[in-house]
Amino acid sequence: MAKYPEITEKMDKVLNHLQGEFGTIRVGRANPTVLDRITVDYYGTPTPIQQVGTIATPDPRTLTIQPWDSSLLKAIEKAILASELGINPQNDGRLIRLSFPQLTEDRRKELTKVAAKKAEEAKVAVRGIRRDAIEDFKAQKKKSEITEDDLKNIEKDVQDLTDGKIKEIEKMLEKKNKEITEI
Numbered sequence: 085m086a087k088y089p090e091i092t093e094k095m096d097k098v099l100n101h102l103q104g105e106f107g108t109i110r111v112g113r114a115n116p117t118v119l120d121r122i123t124v125d126y127y128g129t130p131t132p133i134q135q136v137g138t139i140a141t142p143d144p145r146t147l148t149i150q151p152w153d154s155s156l157l158k159a160i161e162k163a164i165l166a167s168e169l170g171i172n173p174q175n176d177g178r179l180i181r182l183s184f185p186q187l188t189e190d191r192r193k194e195l196t197k198v199a200a201k202k203a204e205e206a207k208v209a210v211r212g213i214r215r216d217a218i219e220d221f222k223a224q225k226k227k228s229e230i231t232e233d234d235l236k237n238i239e240k241d242v243q244d245l246t247d248g249k250i251k252e253i254e255k256m257l258e259k260k261n262k263e264i265t266e267i
Contacts, residue, residue: 087241094213095249102206102253106260109195109202114147114184124156124163133160150179187264195264203257207250214246 107117116139123130133139137151137160149160157175164173164182174181187195218239225235 088217088245091213091217091242091245095210095245098206098209098213099249099252099256102202102256105202105206106199106256109199109260109264114141114143114145114182116141116147118169119147119149119164122163122167122169124159126156126159133163136160145184147182147184148179149173149182154178192264196261199257199260199264203253206253210246210249210253214242217242 104117104120107115108121109118116134119133119139122133124133124136125131126136133149136153136156137149140148140150142148151157151160154177157177157180160180161173161175164171164180169182171182171184174183221230221235221238221242224230225232230238
């Protein structure tokens, strides 16, 4: 629905953010995106781990981080321990190894709740964008910039757009839950 590009763009940003949030939920499989939010103190500057070394997945349950500057090993290890990743890094003096354990049933349930909460936050954000947009259009009607009929049509279009984005969020959640439970 290209009628309202600014509203669509705002809602798409919410979906992209949710996708990023889902990427940080570790599901027992080694995925470099779980490191996206972790920063390392690099000469006094917080720097994302991806910018200080090479991240590899030698097998489905392991991530390795090989810093370009070996003096960063301790800082990377410290940043991972301080994060909410819940994994103890193993430092062999050359690289850091992260081993992802099999998920327990309780942990799977917990992760599905976390994913559902993030999806609900995204839905609330999309509905907030809808509310703000409709308020803007109502203000235009009050100033006689648009007619009552225009307002009704706009409200219907914006609601349809919102419904479509909510369905996309639900599909994303369903996919993430499937990923969590099938590992």
